[in-house]
Amino acid sequence: xKLLIDTHAVIWFITEDKKLPEKTRxxxxxxxxxxxxxxxxxxxxxxxxxLGRLDLNSDLEKIFRIIEETGFEVxxxxxxxxxxxxxxxxxxxDPFDRIIIAQAIYENLSxxxxxEQFRNYKVPLVWEK
Numbered sequence: 229x230k231l232l233i234d235t236h237a238v239i240w241f242i243t244e245d246k247k248l249p250e251k252t253r254x255x256x257x258x259x260x261x262x263x264x265x266x267x268x269x270x271x272x273x274x275x276x277x278x279l280g281r282l283d284l285n286s287d288l289e290k291i292f293r294i295i296e297e298t299g300f301e302v303x304x305x306x307x308x309x310x311x312x313x314x315x316x317x318x319x320x321x322d323p324f325d326r327i328i329i330a331q332a333i334y335e336n337l338s339x340x341x342x343x344e345q346f347r348n349y350k351v352p353l354v355w356e357k
Contacts, residue, residue: 239282
C-alpha cells in the first residue's frame, strides 16, 4: 500500500503519542507499505511551531531529521498536484489539507488521517482503531 501520512499522524507517530491508534501505527510501520510525508506537512509543522500552536520540545531541524529517519519519503508539491487541488470542491478550507488531498488523488495514495472531513473527497483513507 502507498500511504500519504497526514501532518497530525506524522507528529503522533514520531512522538509515540497514544492518539495514534496501535493498529494504524502498525500499518505505517509495515515494511510492505511505502510511506510518504508531504512537504506541505513540513511547512505546516514549521508554521504551527513558530506561532506557538505546536510544542514538540525540539527545534525544527531535529524534528525534520526525526521524520527523515523514520524512512518516510518526502513528497514534493508539483504543478500537476496544484492543478488537481484547483479542481477540488471546498469541503475543506485548510490549505495544507487540501494540497495533501490533491497529492493523494494525483499520486494514487491512501491518506493516513483521523480528519473526518477528508471523507468528502474521493480519496482512500486509512485509520484503524
